Amino acid sequence: MKQLKLTAFVFFLFFFTESLTLPTKPQDVDDFRTTQKFIEENIEYITIIAFAQHVQEATFEDMEILVKDMVEYKDRCMANKTLPECFKLPNNVLQEKICAMEGLPQKHNFSHCCSKVDFERRPCFFFNKKADVGFLPPFPTLDPEEKCQAFKNSRKSFLNHYIYEVARRNPFVFAPTLLSVAARFEEVAKTCCEEQHKVSCFQTRAAPVIQYLKAFSSYQKNVCGAYWKFGTKVLNFINIAVLSQKFPKIEFKELTSLIEDVSSKYDGCCEGDVIQCIRDTSKVMNHICSKQDSISSKIKECCEKKIPERGECIINSNKDDRPKDLREAKFTDSENICQERDIDPDNFFAEFTYEYSRNHPDLSIPELLRIANVYKDLLSNCCNTENPPGCYRHAKDKFNETTEKSHKIVQRECAHFQHLGKNGLKYYYLIRLTKTAPQLSTEELISLGEKMVMALTTCCTLSEEFACVDNWVDLVLGELCGINENRTINPAVDHCCKTNFAFRRHCFEGLKADKTYMPPPTTKDLFTFNADLCQAQNEELQRKKDRFLVNLVKLKHELTDEELQSLFKSFTQAMEKCCNAEDPETCFNEEGPKIGS
The missing domain is CATH 1.10.246.10 (Serum Albumin; Chain A, Domain 1)
Known part of the structure; x- marks a missing residue:
């Protein structure tokens, strides 16, 4: 190849x-x-x-x-x-x-x-x-x-x-x-x-x-999940935020032209049309390189590369330097905002997202979409008052409140990382995810738990902690929600996945254990252990522990997190004790029922 x-x-x-x-x-x-x-x-x-x-x-x-x-x-x-x-x-x-x-x-x-x-x-x-x-x-x-x-x-x-x-x-x-x-x-x-x-x-x-x-x-x-569940409009706003941050000197008119090419590629790519995906993706790179002087100063070397190499080079290139002519204030200080919005609402909010995104490289993509949602709702209210400018002049306070709430979520998550360590953090998320979405398979829950841990262990030590964590955790939630618009998990999770793409992170933050879930009948198999456990090494052993914990939560769904942690601790202690015993099999036969009871 x-x-x-x-x-x-x-x-x-x-x-x-x-x-x-x-x-x-x-x-x-x-x-x-x-x-x-x-x-x-x-x-x-x-x-x-x-x-x-x-x-x-x-x-x-x-x-x-x-x-x-x-x-x-x-x-x-x-x-x-x-x-x-x-x-x-x-x-x-x-x-x-x-x-x-x-x-x-x-x-x-x-x-x-x-x-x-x-x-x-x-x-x-x-x-x-x-x-x-x-x-x-x-x-x-x-x-x-x-x-x-x-x-x-x-x-x-x-x-x-x-x-x-x-x-x-x-x-x-x-x-x-x-x-x-x-x-x-x-x-x-x-x-x-x-x-x-x-x-x-x-x-x-x-x-x-x-x-x-x-x-x-x-x-x-x-x-693709956003595209299938929410349509082209949400997809466009995602791409506006991404491209405005990466190419902050691009003019809005040029951005809208590029967005047409970028968003159209997802039709073929998300549907699995390999040929169309390849063709449309390449069209985007040709567009960027043909207009590089007006898009970015960081991609000249990329565009000089041969076609098979330049695409990845562009994607991995650094964000361009921010220009000085940022015009974010016009969306909060102008007297005629309501009239401008009414002329072409989609274009108006697209331009707001463009200006806010290139002016805030420190924010995550989901946060930029939340701010756009907040601004849209604010204008819906303000433009129906007697004094719209006096109302929307306080928009920045609303934006700051939203961002502060998102920051607090990330701070709590990074505090878990600091206090629990890598393994403790994984067990915390395995319990939490399984209680929230017990209908998912054991392997899928383990995979999601591992990705949450990867997000926090990677991002919580970085200077750009907030954007990194928020972007990455949103991707994990995207995997949980799935691509298929018909995917159903349980009413609470489905609501968070399908109601508002920008705020699903905040929605998930408030979820408790699924009350509609009916645990499987109590089975002795979960608490029946044998000497094979002692033969497992490293990753295989860790995988067995993870499976036990997820299946334990599914079976004992009504227990508190602390009670589940205690049961899991009993399991690991029994495993350590029996694997060091002269007759591990006999030991497991004695210890297993104790945990089960």
Whole structure:
């Protein structure tokens, strides 16, 4: 695989003539040719991603059949672009071929999607994806020597397997991100397979790749969840806040033009249309680089890079310097605000968000959206009074109150981190999350707990503590709420997830244990331990402890946090005692019932 980075493409499959806007400018033509070559070299990887994300249960052998079929299809269309089948949209072609695979739709329960066509079939495939991948076997791990031997024997087969396994476990991650992950992992394998200490090399070098995947996965799921549940308007405001902070010198008119390209890409990316996602993402990068003088002074070197590298470079570039002509005051001091709002409300509040965001680089994206909500509500009230300017002149006080409330939430969370330590913090959140959303699977709750801990341990020691924590925890809540607009957990959680995107963090802060939850019947299995516990090491042992705690909370939902902590402490003490005993099995048979009672 060629070295790939995020958002690294312009167009996909030039032979699909109806789905393309042909390039006209010299730079567009050059980009177009470069991408054509890239696609020809990587068509197999892209097909693997699309198939593995659509049909997560499908075997690697199933996938190989589809890849062969798609490559043959590509070759036919390259040889003769006038064939009727070559005028179809690529995503439709792919889904048609998946549906045509003998027995596959029936075996994996997506026949209902195959009975639909084109634009009706797309969302069906999307809503068929499963975020909780507990039904899949554990990610296959090889001894580093075996891994390197497989890599040396066939780099192509090795990467095919890797992309397949990663894509099916990350069904909502955008294709460019997965391609970048695969390219990064290929570099890790190349380096580590030449090292003497392969184990430590893979552990050290693979960690940032995994973190990269997790970070982009969280962000993409969060934004797509907002898009599906709240529509384009909320998506636009998220992007206005993000881009205004990153590119504070951009003019508002230029920003609105860029927002059109940025927001339109989520249609294909969130729906899982790999081709459309790649094409639209690339369009955004072309837009930014074509207007870089008026957008940012920090991306010149990025835009000089080749197409496969410049996208990630732009995303990772530093925020530009703030200009001196910030005009935030006009939204609180002007006498004619109500009249300006009434001319075009959407544009008016978009401009307010733009000005406030670029003037407050210290605030999180969710906080900027909260301020925009507060301002909108304030004007709704003020513009109906006898003296609107006298009313909205105090807007800054309202903004400060909102931010102060958000700051206090973060301060409390960081205080938990300081007092409890890493493990204590995880147990605190496992109890809290399980009480709030006990309907979620044990593995999903553990994953959410780990991400909360990662957010606080990473952010609570930074100078930009507030923005870091608030941004990151909001992503965790986005994962809890899920992408699917039809996802239901329980009435209280559903209310927080679906009522107001900007204030869901504040909403979750007030949630208590779910009163609608009916615990499973008491089972002795939870308190039946055996000597196998003593064989578990490090991560495996920690995972067993985490599972016990989550299942304990689900079973004893009515107990206080302190009582649950005490029970969990009894479990860990019993485990330590029995694993040091001469006969661990007998010890566990005696201690288990004591905990259960």
